[in-house]
Amino acid sequence: METGQLEELGQQLRVDAVRAADAAGSGHPTSSMSAADLGGVLLAHHLRYDFERPGHPGNDRLVLSKGHASPLLYALYRAAGVIDEAELLTFRQDGSPLEGHPTPRLPWVDVATGSLGQGLPVGVGMALAGKRLDRLPYRVWVLCGDSEMAEGSVWEGAAQAAYERLDNLTLIVDVNRLGQRGPTREGWDLDTYARKLGAFGWHTIEVDGHDITAIDTAFQEAAATTDRPTAVIARTHKGRGVAEVEDQEGFHGKPLPHPERAVEELGGTRSVRIDVAKPSGTPTTTAPARTGGAATTPVSAPRYRAGDEVATRDAFGAALAALGSERDDVVALDGEVGDSTRADAFGKAHPDRYFEMYIAEQQLIATAVGMRARGYLPFATTFAAFLTRAHDFIRMAAVSGTGIQLCGSHAGVSIGQDGPSQMGLEDLAMMRAVHGSTVLYPCDANQTARLVHHMAGLPGIGYLRTSRGASPVLYGPDEDFPVGGSRVLRSGDADQVTVIGAGVTVHEALRAADLLAAEGIAVRVIDLYSVKPVDGGTLRQAADATGCLMTVEDHHPEGGIGDAVAEAFADGRPAPRLIRLAVRNMPASATPAEQLHHSGIDAASIAAGVRSLV
Template sequence: MQYEELADLAQQLRADAVRAADAAGSGHPTSSLSAADLAAVLLAHHLRYDFDHPDHPGNDRFVLSKGHATPLLYALYRAAGAIDDEELLRYRTLDSRLEGHPTPRLPWVDVATGSLGQGLPVAVGMALAGQCLDRVPYRVYVLSGDSEMAEGSVWEAVEHASYNHLDNLTLVVDVNRLGQRGPTRHGHDLDAYARRLYAFDWHVVEVDGHDVQAVDSAFAEARSTIRRPTAILARTYKGRGVEAVEDREGKHGKPVPDAEAALAELGGVRNRRVTVQPPPEGKVLLAVEDTEPELPRYDTGDTVATRTAYGQALEALGSARGRVVALDAEVGDSTRAEYFAKAHPDRYFECYIAEQQLVAAAVGLQARGYVPFASSFAAFLTRAHDFVRMAAVGRAGINLVGSHAGVSIGQDGPSQMGLEDLAMFRAVHGSTVLYPCDANQTARLVAAMADLDGVRYLRTTRGDTPVIYGPDEEFPVGGSRVLRHGHHDKATVVAAGITVHEALKAADLLAEYGIPVRVIDLYSVKPVDAETLNDAAGQTGCLLTVEDHHPEGGLGDAVAEVFADGRPAPRTARLAVRNMPASATPEEQLHAAGIDADAIAAAVRLLVERVVAH
């Protein structure tokens, strides 16, 4: 297109953004109007994309980090011929694919955005896939707002991109000066952003974001830059082209007040179609055909930490499946992800102490067809919760592994103890939450995770624990294992992970008092084995849950929900970490928290006595 045609295309995008928001009666047209020239130049001159084949390995990737600007995104799709005018005007309506913020319900959307500050971190993962794994010269473009540059996750991504020399990544910042409630921190001071990006060794181009020729040159400069990511800082005006809203406060997140007048001001509705450049021919290098992993095998009676079994199982899984990749937050020697790193260094990504970038990179890698396993201490994954939440919104398939969970880690103290992680991951839509108690169980569950959908979380234990299962035993997701049972059981103890071993010790103690108990290893915390729990409740009459986790949202709540359907519920009691731990040995920690064998035995005796008295 000639530059006059590009400017006219930008006006079409503006008009369509106004129309879409007006039809919906909601939306963010002013945030779309400011970036229309940037989007028009990208679509018509630089993006290489086959809209008929969104899975083409050579397609460039476009991430709308300022996800509220969907009127612009959907106007782009109309200009490319991917959607028609009728669908555009069903924006934000029931059953429409054109949601208020983009999700992969649309085949051209790779990841969900809308929680600001996430687009660039996820795009870093996609760029890593292109540079290090696919070895295909696609580019990754991110359109960001200036407000979200205040997010710490953006700067985690900025540093990671520079460190890895991601010259296939271009960040376009729409510096339109206005946020939701008023001016942004730096307003139109492009140099304020440039200084920060230069400090991270980015290539930076400052442009007038409404000069299509200058924008075109900036994109070309980004393509020719090697070994450095590029940021295009574009000075724009929010609401550009509509006098009633241009550069005016208080207009964010609202349709323009008079759409008919605005359309006239923009030159009316247009139907220009853009022939987007096709991606280059090429294909991703195919990995060796998948085989069954030769999982590690452990002898019963040995003592092995489940974190060690995780690392060894992941290494084996990586040998069998070439799409499996691993990421860690600079604690790989503790999480045992280092086993994978040493065996498969080309598929291992060190994210350093940046847990938001860790999860974001996993989301970006899975968007390119990989199966990521990302690990850190369970306690530190909590700071990436919003990225986990948005992964679920985007139907992303990622495996997250939290080690050093619970008070059983011992002397390191409460700052290192994951005591909220089960609750966090159980609350995520469509998630799977697993908590193995021994090495063979861990290995089997690691292999099973790779084939699941959605967000999958595995909790591992720091210390060595007894191997109680044989290497050939199966552990289906959604199942459990009954470790002790008899016809005269007086109660059921439900445990997972470290507390399984305490429950077994307690069962031996109780047997000395003539109180037989059933012990259930509820390794699948979500989905939970409701059938086994119902059978145990019906046969023993009372349940005791015990967990190395706070009482809110963990194992006890998972069990309680089984009996929340109105049927008669068994007498239940819960043991969980209700104190604030301090430094002590693992054994002292379990005792102080009231979740060791002695505490379990005492709680069962009290529970049984109450049932008899009743």
């Protein structure tokens, strides 16, 4: 397209943003208007995308990190001919896929955006997949706003992209000077953005974001740059083209006050259509790694003998390595603790599918999301305590409907002397609250190995909680542990109380049962390895048989196993007596045994609690 035609396209995109927000009575037209020329040039001249086949492995990826500017994205889709005017005007309406912030309900949207600062880190994951897994020449384009450049996650992404030399990644920064409540920190100081990104190792290009020729040249330069990522830093005007709102405060997130007059000022409605270039020179069929995983070398899952002392984190690492041998779509990501989580076992077996994210937990999860969007099955691992830093990325992965698998090791006070900063004591609550999540907490090595294999088939986000210390193997290597199940380890007709544990507290419950049996007190012991979904049927049977349930967890009382069990009786039926033992103190350094005792979740504490009940 000629320059004049591209200018017309930019105006059309602005008009459509104004009309969509007016029809919805809400939205962010001014944020869309600032980036319209950037989006138009990208769509018309540089994006390589087959809209009829969004799964084409050679497609470029476009991530709208400033997700509130969704009217621009939908206007681009109209220009590409994949939505019509009538659908555009359903923006933000009930039942419309054109949501206030984009989600994968639209086939051309890879990941949900709108929580600012996530687009670049996710784009890094996609670009890494292109470079090191797909080995295809597609490019990843990330359009972000200047306000989100204050987010720490952006700089985690910037550091990782430069380190990995992702020359297939282009960041487009829409510097329109105005945030939600007023001017941004840097305003129109493009040089400051360029110096910051340049210090990380990026190639930077500063442009007038409304100069069509300059934008076109900058995108060409980005595509030609090798050995490092490129940032196109564009000076733009918020509300461009409408004098009433252009570069004016107080119009963020609002329809224009006089939309018909604004459309007339922008030159009226148009119907410019773009024949978007399709990818060339790449396969037209999906690679085996994105069709459920192709077997490489059949490998049996690790097997452990009953009575052996094995840490569940050790079993996790061995099982993940075995899974990687069975499925070539499995990738592992580490937060610089792979020697502790035992994810490094996967790295040694499959170094080409092992990715080190260093101590950047937001980038860790974002990379997993980006790789999942490219069809791979990521397992991301770090200490359970440190996953809390990445909760927003996990939350947004659920909004995307993204199936990523997470493992948090070193959970609970049972890690011992390291103290409370390293103890995951909130992770079960955090992960149970994520929409569609599965939360698993194995107590022995064989159970861990089976659950890792089940995680590969989960539709949503899976979380496996592993322990640092060795514990006895209770189960045989051929036993299965379906998601949503539990195991009754001790039971009898004379049971007076049911003790429910998971992970380390299963072993403490069994020891307590032995102590109590010697005193003539019979207790039922349940291993609740599936914390979400919970095995309500077994719990209700135990309640009917014993009348009293005691949960024991190496976790704070809020949101963990106790709450999971209580929810099984939240349907209006008579609830049993429920006693909860949990970590209610603030731990300090001590041995694992001392920690369990101080927190009142060891065998002696369980036995004492049962005695007080019976």
